[in-house]
Amino acid sequence: xxxxxxxxxxxxxxxxxxxxxxxxxxxxxxxxxxxxxxxxxxxxxxxxxxxxxxxxxxxxxxxxxxxxxxxxxxxxxxxxxxxxxxxxxxxxxxxxxxxxxxxxxxxxxxxxxxxxxxxxxxxxxxxxxxxxxxxxxxxxxxxxxxxxxxxxxxxxxxxxxxxxxxxxxxxxxxxxxxxxxxxxxxxxxxxxxxxxxxxxxxxxxxxxxxxxxxxxxxxxxxxxxxxxxxxxxxxxxxxxxxxxxxxxxxxxxxxxxxxxxxxxxxxxxxxxxxxxxxxxxxxxxxxxxxxxxxxxxxxxxxxxxxxxxxxxxxxxxxxxxxxxxxxxxxxxxxxxxxxxxxxxxxxxxxxxxxxxxxxxxxxxxxxxxxxxxxxxxxxxxxxxxxxxxxxxxxxxxxxxxxxxxxxxxxxxxxxxxxxxxxxxxxxxxxxxxxxxxxxxxxxxxxxxxxxxxxxxxxxxxxxxxxxxx
Amino acid sequence: xxxxxxxxxxxxxxxxxxxxxxxxxxxxxxxxxxxxxxxxxxxxxxxxxxxxxxxxxxxxxxxxxxxxxxxxxxxxxxxxxxxxxxxxxxxxxxxxxxxxxxxxxxxxxxxxxxxxxxxxxxxxxxx
Numbered sequence: 001x002x003x004x005x006x007x008x009x010x011x012x013x014x015x016x017x018x019x020x021x022x023x024x025x026x027x028x029x030x031x032x033x034x035x036x037x038x039x040x041x042x043x044x045x046x047x048x049x050x051x052x053x054x055x056x057x058x059x060x061x062x063x064x065x066x067x068x069x070x071x072x073x074x075x076x077x078x079x080x081x082x083x084x085x086x087x088x089x090x091x092x093x094x095x096x097x098x099x100x101x102x103x104x105x106x107x108x109x110x111x112x113x114x115x116x117x118x119x120x121x122x123x124x125x126x127x128x129x130x131x132x133x134x135x136x137x138x139x140x141x142x143x144x145x146x147x148x149x150x151x152x153x154x155x156x157x158x159x160x161x162x163x164x165x166x167x168x169x170x171x172x173x174x175x176x177x178x179x180x181x182x183x184x185x186x187x188x189x190x191x192x193x194x195x196x197x198x199x200x201x202x203x204x205x206x207x208x209x210x211x212x213x214x215x216x217x218x219x220x221x222x223x224x225x226x227x228x229x230x231x232x233x234x235x236x237x238x239x240x241x242x243x244x245x246x247x248x249x250x251x252x253x254x255x256x257x258x259x260x261x262x263x264x265x266x267x268x269x270x271x272x273x274x275x276x277x278x279x280x281x282x283x284x285x286x287x288x289x290x291x292x293x294x295x296x297x298x299x300x301x302x303x304x305x306x307x308x309x310x311x312x313x314x315x316x317x318x319x320x321x322x323x324x325x326x327x328x329x330x331x332x333x334x335x336x337x338x339x340x341x342x343x344x345x346x347x348x349x350x351x352x353x354x355x356x357x358x359x360x361x362x363x364x365x366x367x368x369x370x371x372x373x374x375x376x377x378x379x380x381x382x383x384x385x386x387x388x389x390x391x392x393x394x395x396x397x398x399x400x401x402x403x404x405x406x407x408x409x410x411x412x413x414x415x416x417x418x419x420x421x422x423x424x425x426x427x428x429x430x431x432x433x434x435x436x437x438x439x440x441x442x443x444x445x446x447x448x449x450x451x452x453x454x455x456x457x458x459x460x461x462x463x464x465x466x467x468x469x
Numbered sequence: 470x471x472x473x474x475x476x477x478x479x480x481x482x483x484x485x486x487x488x489x490x491x492x493x494x495x496x497x498x499x500x501x502x503x504x505x506x507x508x509x510x511x512x513x514x515x516x517x518x519x520x521x522x523x524x525x526x527x528x529x530x531x532x533x534x535x536x537x538x539x540x541x542x543x544x545x546x547x548x549x550x551x552x553x554x555x556x557x558x559x560x561x562x563x564x565x566x567x568x569x570x571x572x573x574x575x576x577x578x579x580x581x582x583x584x585x586x587x588x589x590x591x592x593x594x595x596x
Binding site for chain 2: 015016019020022023024026027028029030032033035036037039040043046047050051053054057059060061063064065067068070071072073074075076078079080082083084086088091094095098099101102104105106108109111112115116119220221224227228231232234235236237238239240241242243244245246247248249250251252253254255256257260334347349352354355356357359360363364366367368369370372374375
């Protein structure tokens with residue numbers, strides 16, 4: 001590596017550094033935008049350096065230039081359109097779609113390299129382990145992410161789709177994919193490559209189909225890690241440091257988030273992939289079990305509690321987003337704050353459909369980020385809270401998690417039951433996705449406000465305004 | 470094992486460790502923008518897609534180059550744009566409703582290149 005390509009490689013090192021600095025700046029909401037801009041600058045430099053390298057090389061045909069430029073421009077336009085029009089509730093789908101595209105492109109880079117060598121009549125000899133890994137991981141990510149996005153968008157049933165003999169098929173696909181990969185180490189073969197691609201695509205579909213909607217935060221994080229790894233492998237295949245570093249960074253990020261999400265649900269990754277209990281989305285409504293008493297409350301009484309509280313913590317869950325109630329809740333919080341009530345939000349790591357999703361939804365509703373508190377930060381505050389207002393959150397507030405012997409034992413929860421009084425807004429006594437009774441609802445301090453979250457927020461806001469206005 | 474491969478592996482391992490170190494410090498509040506930003510960063514695969522063009526000289530090559538550059542282009546531009554859009558919503562203080570522009574309102578009134586730059590999160594944009 002000397003002369004011109006050496007200088008270009010040097011530019012790629014700079015690009016890698018900009019990516020690291022950009023991600024470093026993401027460690028605070030105050031600098032995060034700058035971080036994104038720094039990373040974007042790195043990307044623009046990488047693009048320019050690559051175009052310069054290609055022009056210098058001089059072997060790109062006119063058709064080649066047209067194909068690449070038209071492809072990249074059309075793709076950019078599509079990406080920009082999607083990014084500008086997407087609803088914030090649909091961010092998980094979009095992220096999943098981008099994972100799919102990145103994984104697919106990474107796989108194509110290696111597939112093309114393979115095809116190109118063969119079509120030139122080059123003796124391929126053996127296949128590099130990086131080519132095999134790139135294609136395997138890239139193809140699994142491509143199809144798996146499409147299924148994940150489809151589930152999140154509601155195009156595919158959110159419930160675990162159990163195909164008869166699905167596990168057997170899964171094993172067969174995995175064996176075929178790995179087998180053809182292993183075969184290629186010995187003898188390079190284009191047909192074997194095609195078999196591997198198809199098996200890996202099938203495996204990606206079969207891997208994500210049986211996973212329930214509530215496990216999506218883990219799945220998205222995992223697929224994100226896969227995409228990063230595939231891109232790093234593509235970097236090995238074409239010997240490009242920018243791809244290797246960027247892929248490694250994304251792989252690390254995805255892996256960390258996967259672990260955080262799995263821990264927050266108290267489930268192992270294997271347990272989630274194999275398919276777990278229920279889905280939560282359509283949990284059947286059941287009568288409160290046994291002789292446990294619940295206390296219903298109406299808007300006016302709830303409003304009195306809120307208006308005369310000194311400190312209120314709002315506990316939002318996915319139900320809040322599903323009911324599109326985030327703007328209404330933010331308005332209620334604003335009215336309370338103007339009245340002198342201290343309001344903050346307790347955000348459980350898995351509130352939403354991807355890591356941190358609830359924060360974005362509330363930020364969109366104009367909630368200042370200092371009010372958004374992480375679980376470890378807010379838990380000690382519940383004891384000196386007058387009213388905890390639970391909206392659309394269920395399992396993550398269930399004190400049963402502190403006891404052994406049930407579906408959520410050991411899961412980290414928000415200590416809502418420590419608050420002086422608790423109001424739960426919920427449509428019915430339905431279960432969360434763990435499918436067990438929430439002991440919080442039968443706590444003597446708890447009042448149940450049965451209503452749709454959006455309507456409840458509006459009614460409460462009106463009632464509070466009447467009280468304090 | 471060649472020197473080039475050893476170098477690549479060294480870079481990969483070190484980048485992985487740097488990634489773990491840097492990402493571990495990102496607060497949970499920003500996890501969605503973080504994932505979206507890393508999403509954009511893996512759009513660097515666009516470089517790989519473009520380099521296909523160096524040797525592509527027949528229909529199959531062109532088709533693969535087209536699909537790969539389309540995928541990577543959408544990934545990289547969309548990723549940065551949506552991250553920028555999300556991060557713009559994170560404010561220390563709530564803005565008064567008059568100046569507020571939830572959702573697509575921010576797309577109005579910013580014409581031309583500067584507006585585009587602001588929208589996809591480069592340059593100053595508006596805050």
